[in-house]
Structures are given as C-alpha cells and as structure tokens.
Amino acid sequence: MTTAVWKSALPRLLTVILIALLVGLATGYAAVAIGVALAGTLGLNYYRLHLLEQWLRHRRQLDPPDLSGPWGDVVALIVRIYQRKKYHKKRMLEVVREFRELTSALPDGIVVLTGDRVIQWFNPRAGRMLGLRRKVDFGHRIDNLVRNPDFQNYLDKGDYSYPVVIRKLTSTDVHLSLQMVDYGKGQKLLAVRDVSREILVEAMRKDFVANASHELRSPLTVIVGYVDTLADDPLLDSDVRLALQEMRRQSARMQAVVDDLIELSRLESGASEAPYVFVDVAGLLSLMKRDVLARPQRTCEFIYEEESEEGLLGAESELHSIFSNLIGNAIKYTPAIGGRVIARWWTDATGGHFSVSDSGVGIAPEHIPRLTERFYRVDPGRSRDSGGSGLGLSIVKHALQRHGGTLHIESTEGVGSRFQCDFPESRLARRG
Numbered sequence: 137m138t139t140a141v142w143k144s145a146l147p148r149l150l151t152v153i154l155i156a157l158l159v160g161l162a163t164g165y166a167a168v169a170i171g172v173a174l175a176g177t178l179g180l181n182y183y184r185l186h187l188l189e190q191w192l193r194h195r196r197q198l199d200p201p202d203l204s205g206p207w208g209d210v211v212a213l214i215v216r217i218y219q220r221k222k223y224h225k226k227r228m229l230e231v232v233r234e235f236r237e238l239t240s241a242l243p244d245g246i247v248v249l250t251g252d253r254v255i256q257w258f259n260p261r262a263g264r265m266l267g268l269r270r271k272v273d274f275g276h277r278i279d280n281l282v283r284n285p286d287f288q289n290y291l292d293k294g295d296y297s298y299p300v301v302i303r304k305l306t307s308t309d310v311h312l313s314l315q316m317v318d319y320g321k322g323q324k325l326l327a328v329r330d331v332s333r334e335i336l337v338e339a340m341r342k343d344f345v346a347n348a349s350h351e352l353r354s355p356l357t358v359i360v361g362y363v364d365t366l367a368d369d370p371l372l373d374s375d376v377r378l379a380l381q382e383m384r385r386q387s388a389r390m391q392a393v394v395d396d397l398i399e400l401s402r403l404e405s406g407a408s409e410a411p412y413v414f415v416d417v418a419g420l421l422s423l424m425k426r427d428v429l430a431r432p433q434r435t436c437e438f439i440y441e442e443e444s445e446e447g448l449l450g451a452e453s454e455l456h457s458i459f460s461n462l463i464g465n466a467i468k469y470t471p472a473i474g475g476r477v478i479a480r481w482w483t484d485a486t487g488g489h490f491s492v493s494d495s496g497v498g499i500a501p502e503h504i505p506r507l508t509e510r511f512y513r514v515d516p517g518r519s520r521d522s523g524g525s526g527l528g529l530s531i532v533k534h535a536l537q538r539h540g541g542t543l544h545i546e547s548t549e550g551v552g553s554r555f556q557c558d559f560p561e562s563r564l565a566r567r568g
C-alpha cells in the first residue's frame with residue numbers, strides 16, 4: 137500500500153517554503169524568495185506531469201519515468217493498475233481459448249444465440265452438422281438458415297424441455313437432435329447431436345417387430361382354422377377336445393397379440409400426424425354400442441351419452457381403435473353383474489372429449505403412469521385370461537398422439553376408473 141500522495145507532497149512543499157523564507161529573511165527579500173521557490177516547484181511539477189503524460193501516451197514503447205516523491209508514487213500506482221489489467225486480460229483470453237478448444241473437441245454441436253435466435257457463435261461441429269459457415273452466418277437468425285418445419289414448430293412452441301429430431305436437408309439418413317437451452321440474460325444455446333445411429337437402430341427394431349408379426353399371422357390363421365374345426369368335433373375324446381379348446385383360447389390370444397403388434401407398427405411407421413378426414417364420431421360410437429349389446433357373453437350395463445353432433449378430422453380406423461380399446465377394457469375389467477360403463481362424447485371451446493367411466497376393479501395409483509407402456513399389465517393373469525394383449529392402451533396413446541390428443545386416467549382401486557381422451561379444437565368438424 138502506498139501512502140496518499142498529499143501526505144508526502146505537503147511536507148516537501150512546506151520544507152521548500154521554509155527554506156525560501158529563511159533565505160528571504162537572510163537576504164531581505166522574503167516575498168521574492170518564496171515566489172521564486174513556489175514558481176520553481178510549480179515548474180518542476182509541470183515538467184513531471186509532462187513526463188507522465190508522455191509515458192501514458194506511449195506506454196508500449198517507453199519505460200515508466202523515474203520520478204521521485206509523490207509523482208513517483210503516482211507512477212507506481214499506475215504501473216500496478218496496468219499490470220493487474222494486463223493479467224486479467226491475459227487470463228480472459230486464456231479462458232476464451234480454453235472454451236473454444238473445449239467446444240471444438242466436443243462430439244456435439246453448440247450454437248450460441250441471442251434471445252431473438254440470432255447466431256452469435258458456433259463450434260466447428262455445429263457448423264458441419266447444420267451447414268453453417270463461420271463469420272458469414274454470424275448475425276443471421278438460426279431459423280432462416282436451418283429451414284425445417286419441425287424445428288420451426290419447436291421454436292414457436294417455446295417448450296424446450298425435450299429435443300426435436302429433424303432429418304438433415306441434404307441427406308435422407310442423417311438425423312439431428314436439436315435442443316434449445318436458456319441461459320444468462322435471455323440468451324439461448326442450441327445443442328446439436330447426430331442421432332442417426334439411434335434412429336437407424338429404432339427403425340430396425342420397428343421393422344423387425346412388424347416383419348415378425350406379419351410372418352406369424354398367416355401360419356397362425358391356418359392353425360386357428362384347424363383348431364376351431366377340431367375343437368367342436370363331437371367324435372373326439374373329451375380329453376383331446378378339452379386340450380383343443382385350450383389351444384383355441386391360447387391361439388386366439390396369440391392372434392390378438394399379433395394383430396395389435398401389427399396395428400402398433402402401422403401407427404409408428406406412418407406419418408407423425410393422422411390425416412384430416414371427417415369422421416362421424418356419434419355414428420361410430422352408436423355402432424360400437426350396438427356391437428357391445430350384441431355380444432354373446434353377458435356384460436355389465438353399458439350407457440352411451442352423445443352430447444355433441446360434431447365429428448373429428450382424423451383417421452377413422454384409428455379413432456375406432458381408440459374408442460373400442462377403451463370401451464372394451466372398461467367392460468373387461470367391470471363385473472357383469474351390477475357393473476356399469478358410461479361412454480360420453482362432448483365438445484366445448486377447448487375441443488372434443490371422449491370419456492369412458494366404469495365401476496370396475498380400478499387401478500392402484502402406482503400403476504397409472506405405466507399403463508400405456510407395451511405389455512404392461514396390472515394383473516397379468518387376469519389380463520391374459522380375458523384375452524388382453526397388453527398393447528391396447530399403447531395403441532390408444534399412439535393413435536391419440538397422431539390426432540394431437542392426450543389421454544388422462546383417473547382411477548380408485550375397488551371403485552372404478554375413468555379414461556378421458558381430449559382432442560384439440562383444430563380437429564373438430566361438422567359434416568359437410
């Protein structure tokens with residue numbers, strides 16, 4: 137710590153004035169002596185100020201002036217501040233260089249954006265993956281350079297809790313996962329990852345399941361045909377007949393699984409959105425009610441409340457699948473005696489709604505989030521006995537997603553369940 141400049145300057149000035157006073161008293165010209173001393177001091181200070189200014193102007197070429205006294209203290213102070221600044225600048229540059237090296241070495245791409253989606257910086261990998269050019273594309277909006285409807289939707293929605301996968305424009309088998317991250321003061325970071333391999337593996341898995349199901353379907357139809365004919369043959373031994381009837385039950389289950397797998401594969405392999413074709417929901421549900429009432433086996437009471445004549449824009453087979461799976465499940469898991477299932481279709485300002493409430497076995501809360509997983513069954517034995525494939529609700533979820541809809545499940549064990557499908561307003565329509 138240096139002492140304050142005035143603390144060393146003041147005694148010096150007083151000493152000069154005192155000496156001048158003594159010389160003045162000795163010579164009889166006190167005022168002149170003090171005047172000369174003050175003028176000399178002022179001149180000297182101006183000279184030192186000049187040296188300081190010269191050094192500050194040409195700091196890079198000149199060494200600091202060798203000044204004593206308060207001017208020396210000022211020079212020392214400036215040198216220290218300058219050195220500190222130089223150190224921080226060097227450190228900053230090192231940090232920036234390390235950051236660039238680090239982001240260049242990253243296997244993922246990173247694009248730094250302003251709040252208005254304007255590109256500020258990107259690492260070489262992001263440039264390669266998104267086809268951005270360094271310098272040239274700085275200052276341009278990312279959505280003007282990466283032109284993709286899914287990416288545009290993702291940006292417009294503003295929900296960045298999940299990534300969006302896009303197919304690279306220039307290539308059919310390169311898929312990129314893009315995720316926006318908010319940081320700092322309204323700034324954004326776009327993380328880009330090449331997920332082509334994951335997509336390929338997923339496509340292979342889907343193809344395998346679809347192909348295997350198709351391959352199983354034909355031989356299974358033949359087996360079911362023979363078993364059906366034989367199972368009711370009165371000439372057969374009762375033991376053999378019983379065995380054949382069990383075979384018939386099991387092969388029917390297998391057929392249900394294969395059919396549902398094919399349906400699921402079909403939903404997964406098509407476009408991500410269902411077509412916009414008018415479907416008369418009330419008509420569809422009336423037909424389903426007729427089918428339920430015509431079932432040969434005894435079922436619980438079934439009530440259908442139609443509260444809207446509006447229909448939906450979608451794929452009829454998929455909507456049929458949604459409604460029939462939910463109604464079928466409700467009837468399956470509700471006792472035939474004393475049980476009741478109510479299906480409702482209504483519309484309001486938010487869109488179309490279909491619900492199925494039952495007074496059946498209900499579902500414990502821990503199972504509810506997992507019900508739409510493939511082959512997830514609360515009570516596997518019961519589901520199998522009733523011929524369930526364990527895929528019904530997965531199909532419902534998929535088909536609903538393709539219509540922009542969502543599924544809500546409420547249930548109390550031993551009391552009953554309520555499954556509600558909400559369709560967006562954009563899918564509502566009137567005939568004609």
Ligand code: ADP
Pocket residue numbers: 461465466467469494496497498499507512513514515519520523524525526527528529530553
């Ligand atoms: P499943 O073919 O086994 O019925 P789903 O995917 O349709 O398969 O249903 C998954 C599981 O959800 C069923 O095994 C059953 O445990 C439960 N579940 C579905 N609907 C109901 C319902 N209405 N009441 C009680 N449990 C149900």
